[in-house]
Amino acid sequence: MKQTLIAPSVLAADFANLQRDIEMINHSEADWFHIDIMDGVFVPNISFGMPVLEAIAKHAKKTIDVHLMIIDPDRYIKTFAQLGSNNLTVHYEACTHLHRTLQAIKAEGMKAGVAINPHTPVSLLEDIIQDIDIVCLMSVNPGFGGQSFIEHTYTKIKQLREIITRNHANTLIEIDGGVTDKNAAQLVAAGADVLVAGNYVFKAANPTETIKNLKAMLQKGD
Numbered sequence: 001m002k003q004t005l006i007a008p009s010v011l012a013a014d015f016a017n018l019q020r021d022i023e024m025i026n027h028s029e030a031d032w033f034h035i036d037i038m039d040g041v042f043v044p045n046i047s048f049g050m051p052v053l054e055a056i057a058k059h060a061k062k063t064i065d066v067h068l069m070i071i072d073p074d075r076y077i078k079t080f081a082q083l084g085s086n087n088l089t090v091h092y093e094a095c096t097h098l099h100r101t102l103q104a105i106k107a108e109g110m111k112a113g114v115a116i117n118p119h120t121p122v123s124l125l126e127d128i129i130q131d132i133d134i135v136c137l138m139s140v141n142p143g144f145g146g147q148s149f150i151e152h153t154y155t156k157i158k159q160l161r162e163i164i165t166r167n168h169a170n171t172l173i174e175i176d177g178g179v180t181d182k183n184a185a186q187l188v189a190a191g192a193d194v195l196v197a198g199n200y201v202f203k204a205a206n207p208t209e210t211i212k213n214l215k216a217m218l219q220k221g222d
Contacts, residue, residue, distance in 0.1 A: 004218040005053055005194040006211055007032035007174070008012030008066055010056065012048055014051075018052075020061045021202065028211045032063040032087075034176070034196045035131030039070040042094055043143035050083060057084030065134075067115060070094065076178055079189065081108035089136050089174075091119055102131045103209050107168045113174070117142060118150050122160040129169045134194070135160060145157030149178030160192035181214055 008030050025033055035053060039088050040046040057064055066085040068076070073090040084179035088110045092144045095101045098114065105112040113134035114125060118141060125135060137156055140147035157173060166193075174194035175187050184195055197214070204210040 001034040002193070004188050004215075005031040005035040005172075006215055007194055007196045008207075008211065009036065009176070009196050011036045012202040014202070018056070019059060022056055024207055026059070026061045028208045029215045030062065030201075030211050032194070033060050036065065036067050037070060038143065042071045042091065043069045045143040050079065053080075053085075053104075060084075063087065065089070065113075067113075067136060068094075069115075074104060077101070077104050077108055078108050081110055082108035085110055087111040087113055087134060089115050089134060091142075092116045092124065093095045099131060102128065106153070115142075115176070118152070118176075121146045122156050122163060125160070126163050126167070129163055129167045129171055130171070131213050132171050134172045136176050136196075138177055139175050139179070141176075147178060148179075149183055154186065157187065157190040157192055158194050167188040167200045181217060184214055184218060196210075 005042040008025050010033055019170060036047050038047040040047045063086045064084055065087040066080055067089045069091060071094050071136060073094060088105045090101055092098060092114050096120040102112040111133040113136055114132050115136035115138060117138050139150050162175055172193040173191055175192045179195045179197045180200045199205050201210055
């Protein structure tokens with residue numbers, strides 16, 4: 001039975017109570033910590049810097065899934081490995097030499113991910129799909145939390161699943177943006193492996209219970 005992974009997005013956490021929220025994820029049924037790094041250039045927002053990631057990594061007891069929404073990510077690959085990242089995802093749109101960037105990430109002992117924006121076709125990944133551990137499909141425009149889910153994402157998941165199967169790759173499909181209990185089962189049915197959930201988890205009255213219910217619902221659907 002395929003296990004769907006849940007990755008709460010720390011961007012939606014309460015920054016004044018960050019350690020509390022980190023411990024909540026540690027003790028919940030979530031699988032990964034999803035951490036967005038934004039530079040204000042590639043996307044119109046600025047988020048965590050290195051010290052915050054280092055602090056999170058110190059307390060986190062689960063996989064740290066870092067999503068770089070920055071230009072020229074190659075400059076920081078070694079740094080993010082040293083800070084404790086397990087997965088490092090770069091944007092297709094930000095990398096001139098994507099294959100080389102993926103090799104550099106793997107050379108540092110991390111899983112290599114590629115994120116693509118809503119306007120980018122998945123077909124562009126066909127030639128390097130075997131080198132990609134995770135494809136992160138943006139189901140909202142990157143930069144801000146709390147946006148509406150883009151419906152075309154279902155089609156992209158199915159297209160990507162076909163590419164992965166055709167090339168005998170082991171790539172995971174991660175969905176980032178607007179994930180809730182209303183669309184989670186449909187995303188998994190289309191072929192998603194990892195669901196990133198931000199506001200849906202952290203704005204809930206009981207985040208731990210919300211994660212547990214989402215996990216139970218997806219296991220039922222398998």
